[in-house]
Amino acid sequence: QVQPVESGGGLVQAGGSLRLSCAASGRTFSSYAMGWFRQAPGKEREFVAAINWSGANTNYADSVKGRFTISRDNARNTVYLQMNSLKPEDTAVYYCAARISRGVITTAAYSYWGQGTQVTVSS
Numbered sequence: 001q002v003q004p005v006e007s008g009g010g011l012v013q014a015g016g017s018l019r020l021s022c023a024a025s026g027r028t029f030s031s032y033a034m035g036w037f038r039q040a041p042g043k044e045r046e047f048v049a050a051i052n053w054s055g056a057n058t059n060y061a062d063s064v065k066g067r068f069t070i071s072r073d074n075a076r077n078t079v080y081l082q083m084n085s086l087k088p089e090d091t092a093v094y095y096c097a098a099r100i101s102r103g104v105i106t107t108a109a110y111s112y113w114g115q116g117t118q119v120t121v122s123s
Contacts, residue, residue: 002026002077002112004034004096009117012086020081020117022096029077030054033101035110036070036081038092038119045095045108049081052104059104064090086121093118 002024012018022034035050049070050059058070067086072079079096094117097110 002029002032002098004098004112004114006094006096006114006117009094009119011120011122014086014088014121014123016086016121017082017084018086018119020083020094020096020119022079022081022114024077024079024096024098024112026077028100030074031100032098033103033105033110034070034072034079035097035099035105036079037095037097037108038090039095039116040089040092043092047106047108048094050104050106051079053102057104059106083119086119088121088123091119091121 004024008020036048039045051070055072069082096114098112099110
């Protein structure tokens with residue numbers, strides 16, 4: 001199994017950028033599909049981006065397409081979320097998730113979740 005741990009959150013002005021990282025312990029990281037989700041206050045957790053085991057396939061929520069990029073480095077057991085052109089509505093706690101799979105998973109059907117990292121975008 002893996003234990004995802006997110007980092008890289010913080011406070012940024014609208015239009016700015018942040019890069020989130022998710023380090024996952026375990027020797028079989030490359031067997032896992034990875035995903036990013038977010039939850040804003042008073043709202044349900046929502047899908048943001050997902051990537052398959054090799055990094056060749058990705059999927060994004062419509063709200064972040066063209067602004068966010070998910071990538072992974074299997075040698076470092078890490079998945080990234082590069083967030084550009086940030087908007088106040090991107091403010092949320094961002095969660096990293098993992099599941100053994102060869103595909104890209106865009107639902108919340110993940111086995112392992114991190115504790116989250118706060119992203120706040122000021123207007």
